[in-house]
Structure formats: C-alpha cells, structure tokens
Amino acid sequence: MQNVYADRLAAVQARVADAAHACGRDPAEVTILLATKTHDAATIRAVLTTPGAATVLRGENRVQELVTKGPALADLPTPTHLIGPLQSNKVNAALRWVTCVESVASARLADALSARVGPGRTLDVMVQVNVSAEQTKNGVTPDDALPLAQHVAALPGLHLAGFMTIGAHSDDQTLVRTGFAMLRTIRDTAVTNGLTTATALSMGMTSDLELAVAEGATIVRVGTAVFGARST
Numbered sequence: 001m002q003n004v005y006a007d008r009l010a011a012v013q014a015r016v017a018d019a020a021h022a023c024g025r026d027p028a029e030v031t032i033l034l035a036t037k038t039h040d041a042a043t044i045r046a047v048l049t050t051p052g053a054a055t056v057l058r059g060e061n062r063v064q065e066l067v068t069k070g071p072a073l074a075d076l077p078t079p080t081h082l083i084g085p086l087q088s089n090k091v092n093a094a095l096r097w098v099t100c101v102e103s104v105a106s107a108r109l110a111d112a113l114s115a116r117v118g119p120g121r122t123l124d125v126m127v128q129v130n131v132s133a134e135q136t137k138n139g140v141t142p143d144d145a146l147p148l149a150q151h152v153a154a155l156p157g158l159h160l161a162g163f164m165t166i167g168a169h170s171d172d173q174t175l176v177r178t179g180f181a182m183l184r185t186i187r188d189t190a191v192t193n194g195l196t197t198a199t200a201l202s203m204g205m206t207s208d209l210e211l212a213v214a215e216g217a218t219i220v221r222v223g224t225a226v227f228g229a230r231s232t
C-alpha cells in the first residue's frame with residue numbers, strides 16, 4: 001500500500017524530471033536529498049523504506065538530531081549528509097552518523113574534520129557558499145569559496161565533493177536564479193583550476209528546486225514538499 005509520503009516523493013521526483021527535461025538535462029543527474037529536520041525517526045523510516053526512496057539521500061541540520069535519530073535508522077542504507085552548521089566540539093558526534101558534511105564554511109572546521117575522521121576513512125565535504133549575502137545564512141563569501149575549496153582538497157581524509165548553497169529568501173526568481181548560477185560558476189572555476197572532484201552542486205529546496213535544476217544542481221534538498229510544513 002502506498003503511503004502519503006510515497007506519493008509526495010513521487011511528485012517531487014516528477015518536478016525534478018520536468019525541470020531537467022525543460023533544460024535538456026538527464027533527470028538521473030539530480031539526486032534528491034530529503035531534509036528531515038524536526039521529523040521523528042518513525043516518520044523518516046516511513047519515507048525511506050518506500051521503493052521510490054531507493055536513490056535518495058537524507059540530510060539533517062543539527063548534530064543533536066543526528067544523534068537522537070541515528071540508532072533507530074542505522075539499519076537503513078540511505079547515506080546521511082549534514083546540511084547545517086557544525087561546531088568543532090561536535091565533530092566527533094557528526095562523524096559517527098554522516099558520509100558527507102555539505103556545510104563546511106571555515107578552514108578551521110575542515111581542519112577539525114580532517115584531524116578526527118580517522119584512518120582508513122574518507123569523508124565527503126562540500127564548501128557552503130552564501131551566495132545571497134543574507135546575514136542569517138551559514139557559508140563563505142563567493143570570493144572565499146575557491147581558497148577554502150583548495151584548502152579542503154589538500155587535507156588528508158577529506159574528499160572535496162563540490163559546493164552547497166541555500167538560495168536567496170525571495171520571491172524574485174531572477175535573484176534566486178542568479179545566486180544558483182553564481183554557485184555553478186564557482187564550481188566550474190574550481191574544476192578548471194584542478195579541483196576535478198568538486199563536481200557536486202547542492203542547491204534548491206521545495207520552493208526553488210526548478211530554478212536550481214535549471215542552473216545545474218546535482219543535489220536538491222527537499223523537506224516541506226515531502227513531509228509537510230514543520231511545526232518547529
């Protein structure tokens with residue numbers, strides 16, 4: 001029997017496919033990450049165990065939520081990414097539960113992750129860029145993105161996977177899209193400058209994923225469209 005989440009996930013997949021086709025991209029180039037903040041483990045499990053969720057990723061914003069929900073979801077194969085700010089004193093807890101930290105916005109955090117990741121393991125890392133310059137948002141300035149990416153790429157135990165941003169909080173689609181285009185340009189510049197692994201572009205959420213796909217997103221991060229509005 002289908003559950004409501006399976007239907008909503010299918011609708012998001014259709015949105016991504018339509019957006020990809022509209023700009024001549026293969027929908028398979030775009031992975032959906034489910035942003036599960038504030039939702040409990042049982043709800044997350046109900047989504048992640050539907051057949052349509054076989055290829056999705058999960059993202060959490062807070063280390064505390066990774067820790068509290070982690071044990072109840074540990075049997076699921078879905079890779080989990082950290083998509084919120086990380087304090088250096090919570091690095092060990094985060095490393096236990098994630099395969100990728102998308103929200104690296106300082107050399108200091110990159111150094112801490114590299115130092116603690118442990119032998120025989122490689123952690124995927126993305127550099128978060130604040131393309132909209134909104135003060136509430138985590139991320140380095142566009143000018144600081146390439147230097148930080150170069151720093152990450154040189155650190156042992158880390159694999160520079162690409163770049164992440166949160167689009168401008170605005171109804172102005174041109175403004176939002178310009179920010180996504182900026183992240184793509186940063187990514188292209190990084191790859192051209194020898195950071196050839198940094199191909200991922202994590203951008204686009206429920207309200208703006210079409211614009212992000214049009215600008216080259218390889219990961220779109222979706223919460224509300226699948227889980228409904230958050231109460232907290």
Ligand SMILES: *Cc1c(COP(=O)(O)O)cnc(C)c1O
Nearest residue numbers: 035061083205206221222223224
């Ligand atoms: C919550 C969140 C999302 C998903 O946002 P929705 O608007 O609910 O789709 C994506 N990225 C980050 C970093 C988030 O915190």
